[in-house]
Amino acid sequence: MTGVPSAVGRRPERIATLVVGGGLLGCAVSYLLAAAGTEVLLVDKGQLNAQASGQNAGSLHFQLEYRMLENGALAARKAAEAMPLHLHALRAWSRLEAELGADLGVRQQGGLMVAESAEQVRRLGRKIALEQAAGLQTELLDRSAVRARAPYLGAAVVAAAFCPAEGKADPRRCALAYARAALRLGAQVHARTGVQALCRNGRRWRVVFDDGGVCHAEQVVLAAGAWTGRLAQMAGSVLPVFPVGLTMAVTAPAAPLVTHLVQHAGRRLSLKQTPEGNVLIGGGWPAALRQTGAWVDLDRRPQLLLPSLSGNMAAAVAVVPAVAQLPVLRVWTGTTALVADQLPLLGAVPKAAGLFVATGGSAFTLAPTYARILADKLLGKPDAFDLRAYDPERFASLTLA
Numbered sequence: 456m457t458g459v460p461s462a463v464g465r466r467p468e469r470i471a472t473l474v475v476g477g478g479l480l481g482c483a484v485s486y487l488l489a490a491a492g493t494e495v496l497l498v499d500k501g502q503l504n505a506q507a508s509g510q511n512a513g514s515l516h517f518q519l520e521y522r523m524l525e526n527g528a529l530a531a532r533k534a535a536e537a538m539p540l541h542l543h544a545l546r547a548w549s550r551l552e553a554e555l556g557a558d559l560g561v562r563q564q565g566g567l568m569v570a571e572s573a574e575q576v577r578r579l580g581r582k583i584a585l586e587q588a589a590g591l592q593t594e595l596l597d598r599s600a601v602r603a604r605a606p607y608l609g610a611a612v613v614a615a616a617f618c619p620a621e622g623k624a625d626p627r628r629c630a631l632a633y634a635r636a637a638l639r640l641g642a643q644v645h646a647r648t649g650v651q652a653l654c655r656n657g658r659r660w661r662v663v664f665d666d667g668g669v670c671h672a673e674q675v676v677l678a679a680g681a682w683t684g685r686l687a688q689m690a691g692s693v694l695p696v697f698p699v700g701l702t703m704a705v706t707a708p709a710a711p712l713v714t715h716l717v718q719h720a721g722r723r724l725s726l727k728q729t730p731e732g733n734v735l736i737g738g739g740w741p742a743a744l745r746q747t748g749a750w751v752d753l754d755r756r757p758q759l760l761l762p763s764l765s766g767n768m769a770a771a772v773a774v775v776p777a778v779a780q781l782p783v784l785r786v787w788t789g790t791t792a793l794v795a796d797q798l799p800l801l802g803a804v805p806k807a808a809g810l811f812v813a814t815g816g817s818a819f820t821l822a823p824t825y826a827r828i829l830a831d832k833l834l835g836k837p838d839a840f841d842l843r844a845y846d847p848e849r850f851a852s853l854t855l856a
Contacts, residue, residue, distance in 0.1 A: 474497045477499030486634075511701075511791070514621075530797075537799065542590055561624045564714055566715055569720065595617075655690070680814060683792060690810055699790065701742055734771075736767055740763035742758060801845040
């Protein structure tokens with residue numbers, strides 16, 4: 456957490472808003488609340504940005520992702536309902552460096568979702584129709600247009616969907632920049648402060664931390680990624696948030712090669728090159744969650760699965776053959792969170808007054824938007840979006856209290 460102190464002053468015993476989770480989303484919400492002049496305390500059980508927000512590959516993908524397409528047209532149409540959030544996020548990322556006064560490595564030089572078969576081309580056509588209807592600028596490029604725009608792609612690529620707003624950001628910098636901005640505006644940030652208990656006590660939430668300290672908060676935000684479901688259970692609520700282990704890899708630096716964010720319409724693949732020349736490769740290949748006894752142990756990194764690594768590398772080389780010449784520098788795993796229906800979980804937790812949650816969906820890309828939505832709710836402002844599809848209320852029947 457270079458440049459961000461792990462604690463500022465004595466931890467308050469009363470606060471307007473407690474934010475649990477020091478990833479990109481938690482830091483962003485804290486910043487927006489502090490900017491609005493409200494009291495906010497941000498806590499994380501470890502270091503800020505140590506989990507999914509800092510472990511992912513930093514893709515800014517506003518097109519529908521492969522995981523949203525592979526389960527058929529109905530699932531794709533459902534995912535496309537979130538396009539207003541994507542449109543807000545692409546604008547938010549474009550101005551974020553200026554807003555926070557920090558270099559976040561944001562580069563929106565365009566993204567290509569490539570196809571290698573006629574069926575994948577048809578899938579791209581259906582996808583583009585959904586996106587254009589929702590207002591996202593995308594277009595279908597044929598083989599010659601793809602060659603002209605991205606000569607580094609392999610001969611098997613026959614078409615691609617191009618979105619000029621897509622790109623990348625440096626996941627090592629974004630959350631910390633938000634945290635520093637929040638601190639400048641008066642937020643309190645305490646790392647290495649886990650939550651042991653969370654219960655309603657009159658008009659406030661009583662929160663017990665790892666060290667036995669207690670804080671009473673008027674509102675609590677759960678922005679803890681894979682840990683969100685367990686925190687909700689402390690508060691007596693059941694939310695269908697599940698941890699998922701993923702695999703990423705990075706090559707040694709190379710001369711400029713890949714100028715776009717590259718995804719695939721029929722394989723799990725995301726690929727991009729950093730300003731330093733490293734090629735980041737991911738796309739949703741699984742890693743094995745570790746267990747302690749009968750329980751998934753979220754405090755240990757998932758175990759690397761060699762078939763995932765080889766499959767990911769094969770997809771990368773098929774699409775960008777020059778990658779085969781680059782030595783792999785590092786491979787790592789991380790844990791992200793998915794909601795049962797793969798849509799965002801965003802808003803007030805049912806049957807738990809003053810408790811809010813945000814997780815799921817494309818959480819890195821959409822974090823600035825999720826944060827804006829949550830901050831507006833916490834500040835009592837009207838919703839800027841139709842959020843009914845993401846309302847935690849859709850899972851209210853799981854909580855019997």
